[in-house]
Amino acid sequence: MIDTLLQGLLLGGLYCLFALGQSLMFGVMRLTNTAQGDFIVLGAFAAIASAGLVAVHPALIGLALLPIAFVFGYALQRYVLNGTLGRDPLPSLVVTFGLAIVIQNGLQQLFSADPRSLATGALATESLSVGPLTAGVLPLVIFGVAVACTFALQWLFGRTRIGRAFRAVSDDREIAELMGLDARKVYALATGIAFVTIAIAGVLQAMRTTVAPSDGPLLLLFAFEAVIIGGMGSFWGAFCGAMLLGVTQQIGFRIDPGWGIWIGHIVFLIVLVVRPQGLFPKTRG
Amino acid sequence: MSAISPSTTMPAAVSHAAAADPIVVRGTLLSQVTLGVAVVLVGVAASLPFWGESSWMREFVEIACYFIFASMWNLLAGYGGMVSIGQQAFYGIGGYAMLALGNFGGINPFVAIPLAALAAGLIAVPVSRVAFRLSGGYFAIGSWVIAEVFRLGIANVSAVGGGSGTSLTALRGIDKATRESTTYWVALACVVACVALVYLFLRSKQGLALLAIRDNEVAAESQGIAVKKMKLAVYVVAATGAGLAGALYFVGNLRISPDAAFSVNWTAFAIFMVVVGGIGRIEGPIIGALVFWALNKFFSDYGTWYLLGLGLLAIVVTLFFRQGLAGFVQQRWGWVAFPTQRTLKG
Numbered sequence: 001m002i003d004t005l006l007q008g009l010l011l012g013g014l015y016c017l018f019a020l021g022q023s024l025m026f027g028v029m030r031l032t033n034t035a036q037g038d039f040i041v042l043g044a045f046a047a048i049a050s051a052g053l054v055a056v057h058p059a060l061i062g063l064a065l066l067p068i069a070f071v072f073g074y075a076l077q078r079y080v081l082n083g084t085l086g087r088d089p090l091p092s093l094v095v096t097f098g099l100a101i102v103i104q105n106g107l108q109q110l111f112s113a114d115p116r117s118l119a120t121g122a123l124a125t126e127s128l129s130v131g132p133l134t135a136g137v138l139p140l141v142i143f144g145v146a147v148a149c150t151f152a153l154q155w156l157f158g159r160t161r162i163g164r165a166f167r168a169v170s171d172d173r174e175i176a177e178l179m180g181l182d183a184r185k186v187y188a189l190a191t192g193i194a195f196v197t198i199a200i201a202g203v204l205q206a207m208r209t210t211v212a213p214s215d216g217p218l219l220l221l222f223a224f225e226a227v228i229i230g231g232m233g234s235f236w237g238a239f240c241g242a243m244l245l246g247v248t249q250q251i252g253f254r255i256d257p258g259w260g261i262w263i264g265h266i267v268f269l270i271v272l273v274v275r276p277q278g279l280f281p282k283t284r285g
Numbered sequence: 286m287s288a289i290s291p292s293t294t295m296p297a298a299v300s301h302a303a304a305a306d307p308i309v310v311r312g313t314l315l316s317q318v319t320l321g322v323a324v325v326l327v328g329v330a331a332s333l334p335f336w337g338e339s340s341w342m343r344e345f346v347e348i349a350c351y352f353i354f355a356s357m358w359n360l361l362a363g364y365g366g367m368v369s370i371g372q373q374a375f376y377g378i379g380g381y382a383m384l385a386l387g388n389f390g391g392i393n394p395f396v397a398i399p400l401a402a403l404a405a406g407l408i409a410v411p412v413s414r415v416a417f418r419l420s421g422g423y424f425a426i427g428s429w430v431i432a433e434v435f436r437l438g439i440a441n442v443s444a445v446g447g448g449s450g451t452s453l454t455a456l457r458g459i460d461k462a463t464r465e466s467t468t469y470w471v472a473l474a475c476v477v478a479c480v481a482l483v484y485l486f487l488r489s490k491q492g493l494a495l496l497a498i499r500d501n502e503v504a505a506e507s508q509g510i511a512v513k514k515m516k517l518a519v520y521v522v523a524a525t526g527a528g529l530a531g532a533l534y535f536v537g538n539l540r541i542s543p544d545a546a547f548s549v550n551w552t553a554f555a556i557f558m559v560v561v562g563g564i565g566r567i568e569g570p571i572i573g574a575l576v577f578w579a580l581n582k583f584f585s586d587y588g589t590w591y592l593l594g595l596g597l598l599a600i601v602v603t604l605f606f607r608q609g610l611a612g613f614v615q616q617r618w619g620w621v622a623f624p625t626q627r628t629l630k631g
Contacts, residue, residue, distance in 0.1 A: 032422025034370065083604055089421040090368050094560055094603045097370065101553060101596030105589040217549060221433065224426045228419070262437040265430050269415050272427070276418040 004254050005247060006133055012226075012246025013143035014208065017201035018219055019226035019238040020149055021194035027157075027233050028166045028190040029085060031092050035100040037220030039195065042103050043069065043202025044211040048116050058118045062203035066196050073195025078188040085187075100216055107213035115210035118203065142204050149197055150239045156193070157235070166190055218261075225268040231278025240280060244271075309627050311488070319622040330473055334466035342469040343537065344578075349472040350534040351554060352574035353479045356567075357526035358555040360483055363565035364492075365519035366499040368421075370552050371428025372527050374412070374435050375405040377546035379528030380535035381439060387455030389444075394455050395471055398532040405528020409521045417516070429549065436547035450542025453535065468537050475533055479526060480623075484567055486522075487625040495519060496625075499565075557599050563609025567623035572610050 018040060025031045033039075043065065050061045084091035126137040157163040168176040169183045177183055205211055205219075226245050230237030245264050252263030271279070334342065354376060362368045382401035387394040412431060419427040440448040456464060486492050497505040498512050506512045535541045554577065555570075562573025584591045602609065614620050 026422075030421070032426060034422075034426065080600075080604070088366075089425070090362065090564065091603050091607065093368050093370070093422055093425050094556060095600050097553065097556065098596040098600035098603070102593050102600070105593040105596070109589045109593070217429075220426070221430055224423075225430065228423065228427070232423075258441050259437075262434065262441070265434045265437070268430060269434065272418045273415055 003133060004250050006135060007139075008247030008250030009243055010135060010139035010143050010246070011250055012243035013139070013146035014201070014205060014242075015222050015226050015246050016146040016239045016242035017142070017149060017197060017204060018223035019230075019242050020153055020197040020235060021201070022223045023227045023230075023232070023235060023238045024153060024190055024194045024197070026227070028170050029187045031081060031085065031187075031191075032089065032096070033194075034093055034096040034220060035103060035216070036198070036223050037218065038100040038103040038216030039198045040202040040205060040219050041107065041211055041213065041216045043199040044118070044206035045107055045111060045116075045202075045213075046199075047203045047206055048118055048211075049111075051118055058120055058203065058207055061118075062200065065199045065203065069195040069199035070192040073198070074188045074192035076195075077191035078184065081191065082184050082187055100220075104213050104216060111213060113213060115212040115215075116206070117210040118206040120207045123207075138208055142208060145200065145204065146239065146242075149200065150235050153193075153197070154235045162189065221265075225264065228278060229268055229271045231281035234278075234280050237278055237280035241278070244279075311624060311627055313621055313624050315620050315622055316624050327473070327477055331470065334469055339462075339465050342465050346468055346472040346533065346537040348574055348578045349476050350530045350537075351558065351577065352570060353475055353533070354527055354530040354551060355555040355558040355570040355574060356479055356483060357523040357530070358552065359559045359564060359567075359570045360526070361519060361523035363559060363569065364487065364495050364499055365516060365523070366502075367516065367520065368425050369416075369428040370425045370549065370556075371416075371430070371432040372523065372555065373547050373549055373551040374428070374432035375409060375524040375527035376531035376534075376551050377432070377435060377439070377543070378405045378408055379531030380541050380546045381445060382528065383532035383535060384445065384451070384453055384455075384541055387453060388451075391455075394453060394536050395467055397455075398471060398475075398529065398536060401532035402525050402529035405531070406521050406525030409524030410517075412524075413517055413520050416520075432547055432549070436543045439547070440543040446542070448543060450540060450545070453539045453541070456536070456539065468533075472533055472537070475529055479529075480567065480571070484623050484625070487567065491515070491518075492625060554595075557595050559609075560599050561602050561609055563611030563613075563615075566609070566611045566615070567625070568611035568614075568621075569609055576610070 018036070021039075022033060022036050025033050046065055046068075047058060047061050050065070051058055054061070080095065081092065084095050120138065123138050123141075127134050128137060128140065155163075157166060165176070165181055165186045166189075168179065168181060169186045173183050176186075202211075222242075222245060226242035227238050228241070229244055230239065230241030245268070248267045249260045249264040253260035255263075330345075333345075354372070358369070358372055361372070379401045382404040383394060383397045386392045386397035386400055390397070392400070416424060416428050416431060439445060445451050487495070494505065494510045494515055497508065497510060498515055502512055531546065535546070558573030558577050559569050560573070561576055562569035562571065580591075580595070584594065587594075606613070608616060
């Protein structure tokens with residue numbers, strides 16, 4: 001039982017990384033990125049393709065991808081997504097959903113529908129044992145990265161000039177612009193940062209398990225559930241939501257492999273009905 | 286949204302101006318011509334089983350299902366303002382309800398089609414209690430989760446074949462020609478009913494209320510419109526229509542599986558049709574379905590490239606051409622085949 005709990009928390013670490021970008025983009029500009037999962041998969045495939053070209057440790061490839069992801073996200077927001085923002089959610093949903101379909105089919109054309117993964121050598125099999133508990137080193141590293149990223153984003157949001165700009169445009173775009181902020185650039189910056197977390201999530205997903213071009217929607221749903229369970233607008237909330245989702249799924253898988261993901265969805269819906277504002281709403285001050 | 290259809294901000298003005306006795310014009314010359322042409326077309330189409338080929342009928346049934354589903358998505362998103370990526374839930378429920386009524390209930394599958402649609406509408410009532418907790422973009426993804434719950438749930442029910450699905454055995458014993466022409470007539474009737482009902486609904490008082498809600502929820506509520514009731518009604522009607530499309534599709538298809546019935550692609554194609562045709566217009570899904578049919582016919586052999594192209598087209602239309610084809614025609618030449626607005630003369 002404790003083992004299931006531990007595995008669930010470690011799985012939650014990965015889900016947390018899926019969710020952070022979603023939370024940031026929604027928090028700053030109320031943009032629901034329905035291609036979140038597909039961008040994670042795109043990041044994973046970018047790492048896998050790079051690993052085939054240069055023979056260095058996957059972690060280094062991941063680090064090299066981060067600035068590229070930032071620029072990609074910045075440009076995407078600046079030149080495509082900014083044009084879709086507004087009171088009506090339809091344009092941004094259609095455009096990101098269209099991007100999701102383009103990414104899925106583009107990857108399938110390039111890499112076929114087969115699942116692939118990123119070879120990590122010894123890291124894939126190493127594990128640590130404490131008493132009766134055993135945990136893989138890689139999942140522990142992923143958990144650590146998730147904690148670090150959550151901490152970093154919360155700090156960025158609450159304690160820095162950039163974060164102040166994020167909060168300002170989030171609260172009232174027009175007033176923020178009167179104070180001299182260029183909302184379009186602030187939005188682009190937020191998406192750039194969100195895409196850094198997306199790239200991290202993609203590389204770690206490819207290291208931990210396999211990825212296929214059609215995986216995106218499922219990852220999107222996990223990210224979304226973590227954000228809503230945790231309560232919108234809080235990175236630690238998303239972290240806790242991801243933990244709850246990971247543990248629930250792990251317990252579900254233990255009961256019956258066919259129902260694991262289903263039980264995760266059900267717990268999400270229960271939280272939605274019982275506590276629609278999420279478990280930890282708006283912890284950012 | 287108000288940019289799409291500027292005329293919908295009129296209702297308040299209309300009711301005040303009515304006192305001064307201007308003439309309220311609701312039809313156009315084109316709308317009367319459309320009605321005439323439509324009657325002739327439907328008449329010709331109804332006789333198709335006597336002179337056409339059975340492949341044409343199959344093709345029509347398939348595109349009819351896409352169209353009905355898309356026009357229900359248009360009602361929900363374009364008029365109700367509820368953008369959903371989870372309408373495939375009701376498509377699948379319609380399909381499975383029809384199958385269960387036919388295979389286990391001994392009901393003729395053609396009779397089961399409307400019953401299955403009602404079942405989808407009934408299930409939409411409790412589902413709305415959950416889905417309406419979210420709004421905007423989160424409503425869209427939340428409904429997707431709900432659709433997945435149904436897909437994964439039914440994949441675990443062994444009575445209907447679990448994940449690999451099952452066949453509609455209730456149609457055994459009916460010969461192929463009878464089955465195909467009956468399916469075709471039912472599909473034709475469903476399409477006509479769907480267009481007529483949506484048109485009449487949007488022209489009614491309730492339709493006006495719906496447009497007001499879409500344009501400004503708070504203002505609509507302050508005018509005494511029961512916003513919550515109206516949204517629920519639209520959600521249930523859209524679910525019923527989606528269930529109808531699903532039931533019809535799987536009567537034509539004879540085989541059902543959770544992955545096919547609850548595929549997000551149904552909604553993806555519906556979004557494509559509505560966006561390309563023109564959202565928030567009755568003509569939108571009609572034109573969109575024709576465009577989709579043509580593209581499908583000529584390019585579907587290209588597989589992934591074809592789907593990639595559909596995705597790109599939807600993005601380009603949304604970014605640069607937001608009113609869609611029907612909206613373009615209306616703005617350029619003022620043609621409206623199904624006028625729902627009230628125009629004042631004199």
